[in-house]
Amino acid sequence: MALPRFSAADWRRLQDDVQGLVTGTLFVALGIFLMKCAGLVPGGIVGVALLLHYATGLDLGAVLFLVNLPFYLLAWTRMGRGFTLRTAVAVSLLSLLTWWLPHALTLQQIDGALAAVLGGLLCGAGILIIFRHGASTGGLNILVLRLQDRFGWPAGKTQMAMDALIVLGGAWTVGDARKLALSILAVVALNLALVYNHRPGRYRPA
Structure with a gap:
């Protein structure tokens, strides 16, 4: 059986996607790290994972990986194989970086407001980069992108509404x-x- 042949354009696309997924997941992982250090609970699947981490003491990277598993079926059936595979790679890399950063970086003090703003912006920028390369950080991102494609609901506003519910639901934590x-x-x-x-129309994969 002949092996698939990759053109020069295919290799350039692969290199572009690899650097994008690595950069995006590193930004998100650093944002999560800052918010975790301040004891904050953001929205999205990250917020769900942090709530479970605080409640159970399980490793955050492992929890983040596990809570994303049910969403892969939605991604596969609604967003396509390529999107699902790239998302699985992004989530796996994000889980690994989330586990690794506390071992590689020690933060003695951070103001809560700075952690909230800088952590939130880092996560937002990272998610945008990942979106640009035809993937997501899993969980609610998959649902939000599907709702935007299907119904035209703005991704940011839809995500914000879901995030508000998650944060309020986890207020006791x-x-x-x-x-x-x-x-x-x-x-x-x-x-x-x-x-x-x-x-x-913006941030679409080439």
Whole structure:
């Protein structure tokens, strides 16, 4: 059986996607790290994973990987094989980086507001990069992209509404009103990046 042949354009596309997924997941992982250090709970599947991490003590990277598994079926049936495979790679890499960063980086102190804004913006920028390369960070991102493609619902606004529900649902885990407010600030910072930058026709894979 003949092996598939890759043209020069295919190799350039592969290199472009690899650097994009690595860069995007590193941004998201660093944003998660900052918010975790401040004890915040952002929205999305990351917020769900952090809630489970706080409640069970399980490794955050492992939890992040496991909670994404059910969404791959939706991605496969609704978004296609290529999107699903790239998303699986992105989620696996994000889980690995989320596990590795606390071992590679020590943060003695960070202001909660800075963690919320910088962490949220880093996650937002990383998600945009990953979107640009035909993938997502899994979980609700898959659902949000599907709703945008199917019904025209703006990705950023839809994500923000879901994130608000997750943060409010996890308010008891956050522990105090200030951390709850900062968690909401992180959600706003993340989703404003999506609202203003992720629109139909933009950031599509070449």
